[in-house]
Amino acid sequence: MNCIIIDDEATARTIITQLCTQIPNITLKEEFSNAIEAIKYLNQNDIDLIFLDILMPDFTGFDFIQTLKNPPKIILTTSDSKFAIEAFEYNCIIDYLVKPITLPRLEKAVQKVTAITASSKETSVKETQDVKSDNHLYINIDRRLIKIDIPSIYLVEAKGDYIQLKTETKNYTVHSTLKKIEEKLPDDLFLKIHRSYVINIKKIVDIEDNSVLIKKDVIPVSRSNRPELMKRLNLL
Amino acid sequence: METPNLNYVNQLAGGDTTFKNKLIEVIKTEFPLEKAQYLESFKAKNHKLSAENVHKLKHKISILGLEKSYKIAEIFEDNLKEGSTRDYEKFDTILETITRYLKTL
Numbered sequence: 001m002n003c004i005i006i007d008d009e010a011t012a013r014t015i016i017t018q019l020c021t022q023i024p025n026i027t028l029k030e031e032f033s034n035a036i037e038a039i040k041y042l043n044q045n046d047i048d049l050i051f052l053d054i055l056m057p058d059f060t061g062f063d064f065i066q067t068l069k070n071p072p073k074i075i076l077t078t079s080d081s082k083f084a085i086e087a088f089e090y091n092c093i094i095d096y097l098v099k100p101i102t103l104p105r106l107e108k109a110v111q112k113v114t115a116i117t118a119s120s121k122e123t124s125v126k127e128t129q130d131v132k133s134d135n136h137l138y139i140n141i142d143r144r145l146i147k148i149d150i151p152s153i154y155l156v157e158a159k160g161d162y163i164q165l166k167t168e169t170k171n172y173t174v175h176s177t178l179k180k181i182e183e184k185l186p187d188d189l190f191l192k193i194h195r196s197y198v199i200n201i202k203k204i205v206d207i208e209d210n211s212v213l214i215k216k217d218v219i220p221v222s223r224s225n226r227p228e229l230m231k232r233l234n235l236l
Numbered sequence: 237m238e239t240p241n242l243n244y245v246n247q248l249a250g251g252d253t254t255f256k257n258k259l260i261e262v263i264k265t266e267f268p269l270e271k272a273q274y275l276e277s278f279k280a281k282n283h284k285l286s287a288e289n290v291h292k293l294k295h296k297i298s299i300l301g302l303e304k305s306y307k308i309a310e311i312f313e314d315n316l317k318e319g320s321t322r323d324y325e326k327f328d329t330i331l332e333t334i335t336r337y338l339k340t341l
Binding site for chain 1: 244266291295299
């Protein structure tokens with residue numbers, strides 16, 4: 001489990017760092033004395049757990065949580081038990097440790113995180129399987145959920161914070177990522193051929209050098225994805 | 237007045253002298269800065285900021301095993317939040333006790 005510490009107090013960071021070395025499934029990646037620096041780091045790195053102080057100058061731990069779109073699991077660390085009620089308002093907060101922190105108490109908190117993470121992974125896998133077997137996908141367009149027949153999708157293109165979904169009948173622009181939609185699409189039908197494109201391999205018209213013609217779109221195939229594409233084709 | 241001790245630090249270090257010395261050094265560096273920040277805020281009659289400074293100092297007080305002093309600090313922090321400086325003498329005594337103790341380490 002990759003984790004970071006956010007605490008403006010060096011003493012607290014030193015203690016948590018030492019305790020983390022004694023917990024086997026914890027890898028401490030970084031520590032920050034302010035939340036702003038941590039936000040920049042989280043935009044570029046995948047972190048499973050944050051040890052977060054609440055009272056910090058300028059930007060509190062709660063302010064910090066509110067800036068995160070998909071917060072990782074959080075263990076609050078504070079010198080005060082008075083914030084416990086507020087902590088319950090955030091689903092990402094798994095435990096609440098009052099300083100000075102001891103090893104048994106930290107171990108217990110990490111065990112909670114491990115158990116909750118395992119449980120949510122099981123749920124997520126089941127949901128994905130259900131969606132994949134259903135052959136339909138719902139996308140959110142202007143607060144309407146539109147049902148899309150998955151086999152009708154022939155191309156998905158990443159466009160910044162959005163993806164464009166091209167189907168037999170219509171194209172849709174959705175606020176999502178290529179990674180998220182890939183998880184929803186059946187692996188036997190769809191393949192990522194480039195960092196910006198996922199295609200329906202049944203809809204390929206032809207392949208030439210490092211590009212694929214799919215409907216009327218010519219899509220580049222990256223060198224690293226080409227072997228997998230060739231493997232999936234019914235070659236003579 | 238209770239006496240500061242290193243029970244928590246020793247328990248945390250579990251015989252790791254390098255870590256123990258490192259932690260003591262961090263405390264010895266950080267405590268005077270936090271104390272100075274508190275004294276400055278208090279002198280400026282910025283009670284909200286003083287309360288935040290006391291909050292931060294509470295961790296050092298608890299690390300050094302000063303349980304009764306921790307409770308005094310909690311009350312003083314609440315007083316400051318309400319705009320009162322009641323118990324500041326008691327809190328000053330705690331800070332001075334810690335200052336003297338850290339010099340012996």
